[in-house]
Amino acid sequence: MVWFVQILGIGLMFALSPLFWGITQTTKARLQRRRGPSLWQPYWVIAKNWQKDTTVPEFSSLIFRLAPSITMAALVAILISIPVAGQVPASWPRNLLTVFFLLALERFWTGLAGLDAAGTFGGLGASRVTTLGTGIEPALLAALGIVWGVSGHATIRPLAPLLHASPARLFPWVLASVSLALVLLAEWGRLPVDNPDTHLELTMIHEATLLEYDGRFLALAEWAMALKVTALATLGWVLLGPNCRSLWANLALRLGEVGLTAIAIGVVESRFTKVRFFRIPMYLAAAAGIGVLAFYLVAGGFSG
């Protein structure tokens, strides 16, 4: 049963990730007083690109053609290592450090893909993605430091029952949640860090590395972007969100939570403007600081 629910959970999250993207888009449209396209629009866009011919820049290498599959594979691997319904079979690989390294791999290949076609925008995008990465990676580590603080190792499992057991741990739990939310907005490339909807090529960060892609590669990259949001939101909710006893209830809860995250992203993107590129380190430093504080409060005996 645990096997079945875990595999079903992974399948559902993978298949529904464009829908969650659509929920964000619809939320934004409504807050801008537009009707906006249908919730299913991301599927149509991906299907459209999938059917198109795929062209490759003349002087690009194998790297350019491998990058979309590798980034997609890294994200799928991240999704697999998350106990979507809270529990997984005993032998299931679920190490948090693996997630970090897979994210680093994804970022590395995104940057390579941007550089490989030798376009100016791709290069600029690759430079920005890697620059941001040096800030995002430690901030994410700090935001999730609470996992080590609570259990002393890096297994992905629901922490909320442990944190809620003592009232003194509630405050670090809040801090960790805030920190994680801030870092994930940056990791997803959403406002106030990056604007996934812009057509202004000079301001793009992640999108700039995808400018040379079309056809199936672009479809894959679009699905990967949606999957990144879904997978990391699932990870966050599993670690810090509420947890039920029943597997099925947990699975349903997770879907609702990720849907809620999609709406929240839409609200945040409507409230904020993009910050200046050179101010993003301040933003990430604040998120990391909050995360480190949560870690010390839990690990440093404050709970005792």
Add this chain to the structure above:
Amino acid sequence: MSQDWIDHNIAHKQAGDELLSLTATRDGQVRATWMNPGDGRQTSYATSVIDNHFPSLTRALPEVAWDEREIHDLFGFVPQGHPDLRPLVRTPRWPSEFFPLGAKPIRCPAWLDVEPDNPARTVQGDGITIMKVGPTHAGIIESGHFVFSLMGENILHLDIHLFQNHRGVEAILEDQPIANAVPIVSRVCAGDTVSHQTNWAMAVENLAQFVPDPLLSLRRVILLESERVLSHLNDLAQIPAGVGFQRAHQQALAIKECWQQGLKQLFGHRLLFDTVKPGWAAGADPDALLMLIRRLRQQWTPWRTLVEGHHGFHDRMTGVGVVKPHDAERFGAHGVVARAAGQARDVRSVHALYADMRPACILGQGGDVKARFDVRLGELEESLRLLEASAMRLRNENESPLRRWTVPDTLSGRAVVFTESPHGLNVHDITLDCGRIARYHIRAGTYRHWPLLAQAMPGNTVADFPLINKSFELCYSCTDR
């Protein structure tokens, strides 16, 4: 003789006069027209083209750099001593003997089959990236080719290549009878069309010594200010889009749409094409106009509160794209760009149409994106006030119909006319000969601002360029012609 030409022009600049136009004629004259901004008095100078050369003013007056390059490209006259004679309008596809406004006109030359080649000015050195953007862009925008020299995220130099869509409007207008001009002049640019039409109408009326009655002037003020509201709404909508502030962007576009639908009802055209002719202007029911303004204000006031209270938006606008007052002066900046840099330049103060309206001159501080945004906010409300005042006056005016006037068909002479378009001082330098157009030169509001935009870019980050560009909101169509 040539020293005279340079001295006269420098003297006018030093006296604080505005350069209205600098252009050539087919028969080898180069003419400059200056205006005293205090009383509107105009002075013209001419110099002859000798042996295909004329003395360049650019080293002393950088604001005429593009005018002289344009003369070089279109007439074939060489400005002697010009520091940068790269093609401005010409493309490599033009045969070398083809000068569209030159002494020997060739209507339809055999275009050469060569690749476009824009020799851009770039910075050379280690670690410098050359980034080329355009002429086709990712959004629905006009065609411009921008070559950035970057050091990391920082802009060191920007070279702008416009005239990608040069239509040859000035050549088309030559030899046209007066009656044919309105539709062409109307379509020089959709953003400043009323201003262009009014210029043409005033030129014909000035040459025919026709004095417009107050009703006609009032109608033109209403059209000009309606255009300013439309244009400023558009520009104010575009600036938030540059920083991902989609909510303000979309809502402002909705307000603009409401205004355009109102214009369609009142004047019959969403962009106000063909609303001003010599001796005539489209009229509107004052009550319907007042109603439209009231509807606009209902949406405008909450929008203004939204953008004025948004900290992140203000943070992005402050201190970027700064136009220094010294540069504004040197490049002859006008309109919103100059006023945001603290310079009170608004030709409505000397314009006959606005004789008893006294429009307030809204000034900004700092010359950055925020100053230009704030000046537009203030000017839009000032335009609404002028519109309301005009509508009230129109209502009190007794219902006398517009005096019918037919344009005399043997009109001759030269007139340099101007209006304050939403993008600044818009000048037409028109010569008529026996009821036909002999020469039609357009120096629109944005023409003088493009070089200034390039001047203001170094020191900013490349990611801020769309925001800064949108805060200038320079028209390509008026410039390319």
